[in-house]
Every structure is written in C-alpha cells, then in structure tokens.
Amino acid sequence: MRPNDRKYTKTHEWVKLSGDEVLIGITDFAVQELCSGNEGDLVYCDLPEPGRSIEAGETFGEIESVKAVADLNAPVAGTVTEINVNVEEHLEVLSRDPWNQGWLIKMQPRTKALDAPELLDAAAYEAFITASKH
Amino acid sequence: MKETPLHDVHVRLGARMVEFGGWHMPLQYGSILDEGRAVRTTCGLFDLSHMGRFEVQGRDAVALVDRVCTNHCAKIPVGSIRYSLLCRDDGHPIDDLLIYRDEVGVYLVVNASNSERDLDWIRTHARGLAAEVLDTTAATAMLALQGPRSQEILAAVTRAIDLGTLRYYRFGFGTVAGLARTRISRTGYTGEDGFELYLPAAEGTRVWNELTKAGAALGLTPIGLGARDVLRLEAGMALYGHELSEELNPREAGVEFALALTPEKGDFVGRAGLEALDKKRGARLVGITTEGPRVPRQGHELYRDGARVGQVASGGVSPTLGINIGSAFVRLGLDVEGAELELDVRGKRQPCRVRELPFYSRTRKK
Numbered sequence: 001m002r003p004n005d006r007k008y009t010k011t012h013e014w015v016k017l018s019g020d021e022v023l024i025g026i027t028d029f030a031v032q033e034l035c036s037g038n039e040g041d042l043v044y045c046d047l048p049e050p051g052r053s054i055e056a057g058e059t060f061g062e063i064e065s066v067k068a069v070a071d072l073n074a075p076v077a078g079t080v081t082e083i084n085v086n087v088e089e090h091l092e093v094l095s096r097d098p099w100n101q102g103w104l105i106k107m108q109p110r111t112k113a114l115d116a117p118e119l120l121d122a123a124a125y126e127a128f129i130t131a132s133k134h
Numbered sequence: 135m136k137e138t139p140l141h142d143v144h145v146r147l148g149a150r151m152v153e154f155g156g157w158h159m160p161l162q163y164g165s166i167l168d169e170g171r172a173v174r175t176t177c178g179l180f181d182l183s184h185m186g187r188f189e190v191q192g193r194d195a196v197a198l199v200d201r202v203c204t205n206h207c208a209k210i211p212v213g214s215i216r217y218s219l220l221c222r223d224d225g226h227p228i229d230d231l232l233i234y235r236d237e238v239g240v241y242l243v244v245n246a247s248n249s250e251r252d253l254d255w256i257r258t259h260a261r262g263l264a265a266e267v268l269d270t271t272a273a274t275a276m277l278a279l280q281g282p283r284s285q286e287i288l289a290a291v292t293r294a295i296d297l298g299t300l301r302y303y304r305f306g307f308g309t310v311a312g313l314a315r316t317r318i319s320r321t322g323y324t325g326e327d328g329f330e331l332y333l334p335a336a337e338g339t340r341v342w343n344e345l346t347k348a349g350a351a352l353g354l355t356p357i358g359l360g361a362r363d364v365l366r367l368e369a370g371m372a373l374y375g376h377e378l379s380e381e382l383n384p385r386e387a388g389v390e391f392a393l394a395l396t397p398e399k400g401d402f403v404g405r406a407g408l409e410a411l412d413k414k415r416g417a418r419l420v421g422i423t424t425e426g427p428r429v430p431r432q433g434h435e436l437y438r439d440g441a442r443v444g445q446v447a448s449g450g451v452s453p454t455l456g457i458n459i460g461s462a463f464v465r466l467g468l469d470v471e472g473a474e475l476e477l478d479v480r481g482k483r484q485p486c487r488v489r490e491l492p493f494y495s496r497t498r499k500k
Contacts, residue, residue, distance in 0.1 A: 038165035
C-alpha cells in the first residue's frame, strides 16, 4: 500500500502537506512505467525555476527515460519555492525512494486543503491503477 | 492484438510487453542499455515473429517482385539477399523489405505494421503474371541471434550447413535443433554479426529454449524491441515510419543502395516518381549527437541561427557510445560532419552536432 499521508493524481503525481507548503513528487507506478525497474534507464528530469506560479493540472516539468518522456503535472495550484536539485543529479533516488527523498518540487499552495475532487487517496489511487491495467 | 508463438516465453521472462505494429511484443526484459551492450559484446536472442513473411511463387515470381520492388530481383544470385523499398507510383515508399532469392521463387520479409497492406499491394500488381503471394507469417516463427558469439551459439544446435562460410546477406538451409531445411540467413538489424532463422510456428519456443541453453555459458540474453531500435539506429539502418515514410523523400534517406535505377531493371512501380524525387532533394539523413541531457526524439526540430534547418527522425540513448544520438534530415549545406545545430525540445534549445551515419560499424566477416 502507498503512503496514506498524501493525495494522488490520475497522472501519477503525489502531493503532501509539509508545514505551510506542499511537496510534490511522482509515484512508484510512474517510475516503473518509465524505467521498468531499471533505474539506470532514467536519463533526465526538468524542473521549474523557484518563483514560478503554476495552476492545478499544469505541466511544470518533464521526466525522461531511455524510451519515453513524461509530463510532470501539478496536483494543486501554487508557487514553486524550492526544487530538489539532488534528484536532477541522481535520478536513481526516484526509483529507490519516490515518497521521501524523491520529492521533486516544494510549493506554496494557493489553498491549504488537499480536498479537490480530482485528488485521490491511496486506496482510490490503487483502484485507479488496477482498473487502468485491464 | 496478435501474439507470436513466443508470447508466453516473453511473459514468463517478465518482459515489459507493448503493442507494436498490431502485435503484443517485448519492449525489454531488463535494462534497455544493458540489452544493447549484451548484443555488442556477446549475443542477443530476438523474437521477430511479428515481421511479415511472404512466399512469392509461380513462373513469374521474380518478375512480380521486380514490378513492385526498387531493387533488381532478377540480378540477385540464388542464396543472396537484398534490401529494397516498395514504393507508390509517386516514389514514396509504403514499406522497406528484404528480398531472399530462392532457387524457385522469392521470399520477402516486411514490417509488421505494413504487412497486410504490402500483401494487398503486391497482389494487386500481379495482374497478367503467373505468380501468387502466400502470407506465411502465422504459420512460422522468426528468431534472430545478434552479436559476436552468434555463430558459436547457433553452430551448437545446427547441422548440415557450414555457418563459417555463410557470408553477410547470404542464406542457406540447415538442420536447426533437429529441424531439417531451416532457412538461415546471415542478416540482422543491429550492425552486429548474426543470423535470422525461419521456423515452423509450433517449433519456435523449442528452438528458443535450445538456443538459450546453448548460449547460457556465453552470455546469451533475450533482447526486446527497445534495444533493437537503438542498435539499428547506431548502425545507421532505416526504420519505416521514422527515416522512411509516405511523407518523406526516400532520396534524402541514404537508401540509394536499394534503388536499381538502371536501364536493365526496366520500368517498375515508382520508378518515375523516384527519378522525380531526386530533383526535389532539399535535405539529407545524417546522424546527430548531443552531449546535453535531452534525448533527441522523432519530430524534434533542428535550428541554426534561429532558422529551422532540419527534423529528427529517430533518437535514443546509445548503449555503445554512452551519449544521446539521433538521425535527422538536415538541410543540404549543413549536412556536414561537425556542423553545430540546436535541438529544440519543446522550446528549450540544446546544442548538437552533425555526424555521418553510422555511429557504429563492426568489421564485417568476409
């Protein structure tokens, strides 16, 4: 089961409250889709400049593997305050720990509550993935 | 989605399966880069049963192939293979293929995604000729061994043919895993030495297993379509839908060796079109390399001094060179080794450099 302390999107990002801010990353499923368990097949991650304002659902970056490029979409609206430069240098972190060390961006969210109807909890996200496999 | 006779083998090996040309095929069993390196250093085993396989039979089999193909079938010695295009009247290719010149008749190997259309096209052009085209795809399996240890591994399960004297782009018939008269060609799509085998569908899995056993100690590895694609790109080989398509000018794509525009070949479907397209050349297919992090991908545009000067046909991470590579149609004049261009990845520019294809070439066995 995936962590219950955050919400998930149907495009396989997660968002988690962290004090006044939110952390955003991608799920283990997204990483698996990109590199099939071969962390060396991840080649590039493009993250936004701090200060950029992003709408919910907007593409804020890209992640690339040997075989594909995927958009990174913002689960909530806000302003980027920090990016995880460690991930840009060490993409294998995404494969090893997508939930903690593998966070991608920190944002000052426009609204605090993660209660938008399109955000899924862990159980709903699990159900969504299971359904999309069939 | 269609499944090859090896489908269950791939699933059991834990392959990541994808749709390709209407077939459910293995993209990768492990890391694409590791699979690519295995082919360059030891040997890879491929299931290519999705490719279309046709037998052209009848008194006019050669004449039919010469009517629709750009290469000159009548001039191919029995036991040899040539690469060819299949073109529309206007010279734009509907596919590329291999022509095997049999003692009686001709054997064609075409791309999976174009197979049905090719079959219709060739049959439509058979009017007035004593020739028929049989689609043997479903009844057969096709495997490839690619890499420096290929001959050693294949020889361990093969009798009644001398693989050592079978030269590149030649074929013969031998006994493979007990199957007499198996078609064996020294061909491939990786730039490595290797072989392609044509088998009864029901025997595909057994032969795969015997090859796997014979190659285990030599590092034989199953290889998916992901590594196959980047290996052929390293070797500078065209992929239909990327370097060749109905929208692209084949005279720009470096496939002149497939075009027999000689007096003795005579007229064929697409000849006039191909001759006209020669005068419309504005670009040339070249390699590009980039030290930047982004991988060139099909459709990315190339710029020089703010002007668009080309477009990427294929791209990938080179397992052999360790950098990002691509093939691209670059405007004539800038299609020169070392020319500095910019790769546009969704509005972000990254420097890249023109290279002659191929990126990788082994010394071919004589």
